[in-house]
Amino acid sequence: MAHQNIFPCIFFSILFCVFSTVAQGARTFNVKYYGAVANGRTDNRKAFLRAWMDACDQKGVSIVYIPKGVYMLGSVEFAGPCRGVTMFFMKGDLRAPRGAFLNVETWLGFRYVDNLIMKGGGTLDGQGQSAWPFNQCHKNNNCQTLPIVTPDYSPNTDGIKMGSSSNIRISYSKISTGDDCIAILSDTSNIDISNVYCGPGHGISIGSLGKYTNEKNVNGVSVRKCTLNGTDNGIRIKSWESPISITASNFLFQDIFMYNVRNPIIIDQTYCPHPPCNRQTASHVQIQDVTYRNIFGTSSSEIAVSMQCSKKFPCKNIVMTDIKFGHHGTKKSLKSYCSYVNGRFFGRQYPPPCF
Numbered sequence: 001m002a003h004q005n006i007f008p009c010i011f012f013s014i015l016f017c018v019f020s021t022v023a024q025g026a027r028t029f030n031v032k033y034y035g036a037v038a039n040g041r042t043d044n045r046k047a048f049l050r051a052w053m054d055a056c057d058q059k060g061v062s063i064v065y066i067p068k069g070v071y072m073l074g075s076v077e078f079a080g081p082c083r084g085v086t087m088f089f090m091k092g093d094l095r096a097p098r099g100a101f102l103n104v105e106t107w108l109g110f111r112y113v114d115n116l117i118m119k120g121g122g123t124l125d126g127q128g129q130s131a132w133p134f135n136q137c138h139k140n141n142n143c144q145t146l147p148i149v150t151p152d153y154s155p156n157t158d159g160i161k162m163g164s165s166s167n168i169r170i171s172y173s174k175i176s177t178g179d180d181c182i183a184i185l186s187d188t189s190n191i192d193i194s195n196v197y198c199g200p201g202h203g204i205s206i207g208s209l210g211k212y213t214n215e216k217n218v219n220g221v222s223v224r225k226c227t228l229n230g231t232d233n234g235i236r237i238k239s240w241e242s243p244i245s246i247t248a249s250n251f252l253f254q255d256i257f258m259y260n261v262r263n264p265i266i267i268d269q270t271y272c273p274h275p276p277c278n279r280q281t282a283s284h285v286q287i288q289d290v291t292y293r294n295i296f297g298t299s300s301s302e303i304a305v306s307m308q309c310s311k312k313f314p315c316k317n318i319v320m321t322d323i324k325f326g327h328h329g330t331k332k333s334l335k336s337y338c339s340y341v342n343g344r345f346f347g348r349q350y351p352p353p354c355f
């Protein structure tokens, strides 16, 4: 049945595109008209990819439209460069096949795309649980136990990770995961994150940076009106101790509420998650022009603000305005702790500033 319907549907989609272009000035590519079936079982990779390729090939604004329903989707990469602004409008839910990910790194990949918009209120269900039993740590003595600080137990699962990307907006999203909710890596610019709820997870991270020789600058990240609940880190910037020389600059963190977060505000330029690390030199990642404004909530550790910048390239122009934290669950006092930071502060500050 489904196959018989494909051709009339493609025909219809052309008509639909013509009408919607007239109606909204944006072209719509409905995955259903490319043969996608929302039964939660049929792998819809081909239909999604074909809709993507047609949308990507359009000038102006084009919309890959995913109507309500549950679509099973195997590992797939949506690649650019595209000719215009491409929107992934997701009313429906995308579901990964169970246990099919042992040999792939990414479930849904977006690469080489400028001006990507994702919205619509649908759900991404990676079916991650089906892979957890393959974690061999309980049998392997070399495995280090994960610090149990969040109620999550899904290892190494970033929510949204981006690199070599520009002009990305993420808003009104809830992300719960076992690793970073959002990670922003090398060669990114103009990233706008707002109204995101993160928890459980490891927070919102810029980096890690300075690990690979071909890395490029990160410039222009705004994180506003976000909530972090029960996360390991809040807002974090991290780089490795290496000679890789790039600049990470122009970041704004504003109106952020954190509840029971272990490291609410953190810059770590001595990042080494799995020691021993090959510490060649102080980090050569220059962090500068970072503003924290109206950041408040509760910290589960006594150090609510920690800035460990590079001895060789100290952090420059760090501006903090109205920072208000309390210790989660007790009346313990809080501290901030910093090294090699050049900054200024305004308004209320608790814990007291360390520069």
Ligand SMILES: *[C@@H]1O[C@H](CO)[C@@H](O)[C@H](O)[C@H]1NC(C)=O
Pocket (backbone or CB within 6 Å): 199, 229, 230, 259
């Ligand atoms: C934080 O998360 C816990 C557990 O999911 C939930 O019960 C609580 O209401 C959340 N609190 C806030 C302030 O979002």
